Amino acid sequence: MSSSRLKDVVTLRTQGPEDTFQLGVSFGGTAQGGEVVALIGTLGVGKTQFVKGLAQGLGILPEDVTSPTFSLMQSYEGRLILTHIDLYRLEKQSEMFGLGLEEEIEDASGLAAIEWADKGAHILPPGRLLISLKPLEGILREIVIQSTDVVHQAWQNRGLKKYAGAQRTHTLDASK
Numbered sequence: 785m786s787s788s789r790l791k792d793v794v795t796l797r798t799q800g801p802e803d804t805f806q807l808g809v810s811f812g813g814t815a816q817g818g819e820v821v822a823l824i825g826t827l828g829v830g831k832t833q834f835v836k837g838l839a840q841g842l843g844i845l846p847e848d849v850t851s852p853t854f855s856l857m858q859s860y861e862g863r864l865i866l867t868h869i870d871l872y873r874l875e876k877q878s879e880m881f882g883l884g885l886e887e888e889i890e891d892a893s894g895l896a897a898i899e900w901a902d903k904g905a906h907i908l909p910p911g912r913l914l915i916s917l918k919p920l921e922g923i924l925r926e927i928v929i930q931s932t933d934v935v936h937q938a939w940q941n942r943g944l945k946k947y948a949g950a951q952r953t954h955t956l957d958a959s960k
């Protein structure tokens with residue numbers, strides 16, 4: 785199977801901020817190092833909320849994780865190093881060159897999480913977990929999860945298994 789081919793696409797709904805956080809905890813807790821997660825979705829949809837969960841799953845204080853507005857990038861040390869990147873402020877793709885973000889992601893032996901990843905697709909390695917968040921009514925969010933290679937597909941399976949096992953209030957839509 786080619787590495788660029790999309791594997792299983794899983795759609796679920798989180799029922800509030802704590803639920804999205806727990807989804808992040810499940811993925812943080814099952815990361816083994818070298819993973820990249822690309823987060824896509826509008827402002828305020830819950831991307832940082834998910835990254836706070838990743839932090840918790842890695843043994844990093846979630847309240848320490850804020851959007852790296854000015855620095856673009858922030859690293860935290862836990863069971864693995866969490867490299868948190870937020871591309872929101874980048875207006876043009878050309879602004880990204882010379883910042884060293886590409887190298888930071890490539891060298892990350894821990895877990896790299898990139899918010900607004902669609903703004904910087906060209907600096908991301910081909911292997912990644914892709915998480916798209918969409919606002920539904922009220923505090924409901926639709927979350928679509930997919931992977932681009934076997935490493936991330938395996939992580940996706942571990943993360944979702946742990947999340948389901950935690951018996952959150954989420955609903956998994958297996959029909960999609």
Ligand SMILES: Nc1ncnc2c1ncn2[C@@H]1O[C@H](COP(=O)(O)OP(=O)(O)O)[C@@H](O)[C@H]1O
Pocket residue numbers: 798799800801802803804805825826827828829830831832833834899922923924925
């Ligand atoms: N289901 C949900 N998942 C995540 N956040 C939610 C949800 N419902 C409401 N929220 C709220 O939406 C906001 C998301 O903020 P944040 O994670 O910073 O968004 P982003 O990083 O995508 O801009 C928080 O105030 C959070 O409490």
Ligand SMILES: [Mg+2]
Pocket residue numbers: 831832851870899
């Ligand atoms: Mg954010």
